Amino acid sequence: MILNCINFAFNFIIERMKLFTEVNVRKDSVGIDHSRPLMLMGSCFADNIGERLVAGKFDCCVNPFGTLYNPFSICSAIRRIASARLFTADSEEIFSSGGLWHSWMHHSSFSNASKEEFLSGVNSALLRASAYLASSGVVILTLGTSWVYRLSQPGAVEVVANCHKMPERMFERKMESVDAVYNALSGIYDIISEVNPSCRLIFTVSPIRHVRDGLHSNALSKAVLLLAINELTKKNPDKIVYFPAYEIMNDELRDYRFYADDLVHPSSMAIDILWQRFSDCFFSADTKAFVAEWGKINAALNHRPITGMTDEYRSFISSVKDKIEKIKSVRKYLDVDKELEICNTKLMK
Numbered sequence: 001m002i003l004n005c006i007n008f009a010f011n012f013i014i015e016r017m018k019l020f021t022e023v024n025v026r027k028d029s030v031g032i033d034h035s036r037p038l039m040l041m042g043s044c045f046a047d048n049i050g051e052r053l054v055a056g057k058f059d060c061c062v063n064p065f066g067t068l069y070n071p072f073s074i075c076s077a078i079r080r081i082a083s084a085r086l087f088t089a090d091s092e093e094i095f096s097s098g099g100l101w102h103s104w105m106h107h108s109s110f111s112n113a114s115k116e117e118f119l120s121g122v123n124s125a126l127l128r129a130s131a132y133l134a135s136s137g138v139v140i141l142t143l144g145t146s147w148v149y150r151l152s153q154p155g156a157v158e159v160v161a162n163c164h165k166m167p168e169r170m171f172e173r174k175m176e177s178v179d180a181v182y183n184a185l186s187g188i189y190d191i192i193s194e195v196n197p198s199c200r201l202i203f204t205v206s207p208i209r210h211v212r213d214g215l216h217s218n219a220l221s222k223a224v225l226l227l228a229i230n231e232l233t234k235k236n237p238d239k240i241v242y243f244p245a246y247e248i249m250n251d252e253l254r255d256y257r258f259y260a261d262d263l264v265h266p267s268s269m270a271i272d273i274l275w276q277r278f279s280d281c282f283f284s285a286d287t288k289a290f291v292a293e294w295g296k297i298n299a300a301l302n303h304r305p306i307t308g309m310t311d312e313y314r315s316f317i318s319s320v321k322d323k324i325e326k327i328k329s330v331r332k333y334l335d336v337d338k339e340l341e342i343c344n345t346k347l348m349k
Contacts, residue, residue: 020254023247025281030200030241032282034058034290035333036137039129041077043069043144043206045245048271049278055298056291057334061136064129065122065161066107069144069210071184071225072176073161076105078188082195084130086123089115093157102164104157111164134196141188142245144206146176146224147213175221181228189232189240201240202282203229207249207274209264222246243281245274290331297323301342309349317346 032038037059040046050062065077087094087103094103100111101118110125112118133139148159149171163171185203192199205225210218226246233240249258249266256263258270266274279288300320305313321343328336 021251023244023251025244025248025277028241028281030138030202030282031284032058032138033284033287034331037061037132037135038138038140039064039132039136040140040142041065041068041074042140042142042204043067044208044265045144045204045206045274046140046142048266049140049142049275052275055295057294057336059335061129061132063107064125064132065105066109068107068161069206070146070148070159070161070176071143071181071188071228072148072159073105074141074143075184075187075191076157076159077161078133078191080105081126081129081133082191084127086126087119089119092155094118097164097166102162104151104155104160104162107162108164133192133199136196136199138200138202139192140202140204142204142206143225143229144208145210146181146221147173147210148176149173175217176224178224178227178231181224182231185228185232189236193239202243203233203240204243205229205246207246207266207270211264243278245278248274248277294327297339301339309346314347317343321347 034057038053039061040050040053041063044067046063047067050060053060054062064081065073068074068077093105094101096102096115100113101115102108102111103118103122106122110118110122112121149163150159150173151157152170152172160171189201192201205222209215210221229242233242249270253266253270253273258267258273259265260267279291283291297320300316307313321340324336324339324343328334328340
């Protein structure tokens, strides 16, 4: 009896212990659902959230210029997307080095040995992004750093999105001021508002640590971003929301077990937790339920039977197909043709 009382008291205390400082993320009215497209741009965190949104069957355009870290490069990309001005063979923004064609405005993931294929890739992504910018209900922008690299020689691009391993003497590196970052973010807001007046913006600061100059420099860099975002949000509270991914990582998930092996990037577990907090903030109950349902459908489609195509497995795929067709009849704006094709291919075997 005494032992049971001790165990009860111990469990009561443990359940009510605060083991971390919880970041209060209120339910926001922005509302992300499947009825309108989404656009995401910025650092690796934009890719992380974008992957999960795509897996949840959201219609997304994710990083059409590749991973971008600073707000000035994001602003330049948004301006180019809004104008839909194509890159040409004689564009000053592109150059050849190391046997590859690169762009000062793009991440190296677009680099290509063929100039024609390079131009085709960047321009296809540009036109697709232009259509998304005009129709998106929400644009999500993740800022990584206030440090920038400027080309020493005047040209079409001042702040580069990526150095592409070119010699350091070609650049001037500087941490920008709060005012300069605010002006860049304000420019982004103005461009998007003109192209798509009903669109709302979600800003985040990437939880990824930029430790080249030490942790103090990283803290200062993030602080500049946070102050600039805060000023813009205060002036446009009905159109702009801040999601505290950076604060959740630093205050709730501050243990190193939540970092990858490089101790800089969040681990997959941390990304899962941030995704859950993001979902709780911006998804309705119906949207969360559908994302969970679609996750089960994806898992079923990716399942490979050990015994091959049996009558039991065929029946299983038929039931999955029925679920997809039911979803299509209810949510007519969803494109599920790819998944139905997978089901039909499996059933034909």
